[in-house]
Amino acid sequence: MGFLDKLFGNDHKEEQTMTNLNIGIILGSTREGRVSPQVGAWVKELAEKRGDANYTIIDIADYKLPFLGEPGGDTSGVAAWSEAVAKQDGFIFIVQEYNHSITGALKNALDFLREEWNNKAAGIVSYGSVGGARAAEHLRGILGELLVADVRVHPALSLFTDFENGTDFKPKDVQADSVNQMLDQLIPWATALKTIR
Ligand SMILES: Cc1cc2nc3c(=O)[nH]c(=O)nc-3n(C[C@H](O)[C@H](O)[C@H](O)COP(=O)(O)O)c2cc1C
Incomplete structure (x- = not known):
């Protein structure tokens, strides 16, 4: 906080x-009963302290997407989903491991769009019994096809040591460092890719 902020009582928030x-x-x-909102809120709080981007939670559940191409499916949320993704320069995927991969919901939401993802950068924050590592690696393959450049540093949260009873998110201190290291890679890539879109 600068001198003038202190003088006029502006706090960081x-x-x-x-x-x-x-x-x-x-x-x-x-x-x-999902835990992803807890993890997303923690990442957002850490990220906003940096002041280097506008960070927005995007909850796939809000868009009530049908299965892609499902006959008679309610497609009323698709335009809003497209708009929400299109306006981003980069992404942080909060990824949970389901049967050694990503959720069907995330795969479906990824499949719905194409150009909206292209030539953007992403970081992955995953969780599971082994940090969600298998899901995160599956996601990297999908992101390659969508022309999303995923950064190397990957905070991997353990259901055993970063959660209590697998449900109450209590991350170890070291995980916050990992999120910041991931953002140190994501922000320059997201900035650079803006120039080719
Ligand atoms: C259908 C299903 C499959 C799962 N498979 C795995 C798995 O293969 N590996 C793993 O580490 N955790 C697995 N889990 C545990 C989830 O990672 C854990 O429940 C996590 O909290 C799910 O994220 P969510 O609460 O945001 O839905 C599975 C959970 C579900 C519901």
């Missing part, structure tokens, strides 16, 4: 982020 870089934090799970 009231500061405007002076950036036009938009990063969407995508919650990959939609099931009732």
Whole structure:
């Protein structure tokens, strides 16, 4: 906080982020009782302290997407989903491991769009019994096809040591460092890729 902010009593939360870089934090799970909102909120809080981008939670569940191409499916949320993704310059995927891969909901939501993903950057924050590592690696293959450049640093949260009873998110301190290291890679890539779109 600068001298003038102190003088006029502005605290950090009231500061405007002076950036036009938009990063969407995508919650990959939609099931009732999911823990992804806790993880997404933690990532957002850490990220916003940096002041280097506008960070927005994007909850796939809000869009009520049908299965892609499902006859008679309610497609009323598809345009809003497209718009939400299109306006981002980069993404942080909150990824949970379901049967050694990503959720069906996230795969379906990815499949719905194409150009909206292209030539953007992404970081992955995953969780599971082994940090969601297998799901995260599956996602990297999908992102390659969608022309999304995923950064190397990958915070991997353990259901055993970063959650209590597998449900209450209590991350070890070291995980916050890992999120910041991931963002140190994501922000320059998201900035650079803006120039070729
Ligand atoms: C259908 C299903 C399959 C799962 N498969 C795995 C798995 O293969 N590996 C793993 O580490 N955890 C697995 N889990 C545990 C989930 O990672 C854990 O429940 C996590 O909290 C799910 O994320 P969510 O709460 O955001 O839905 C599975 C959970 C579900 C519901």
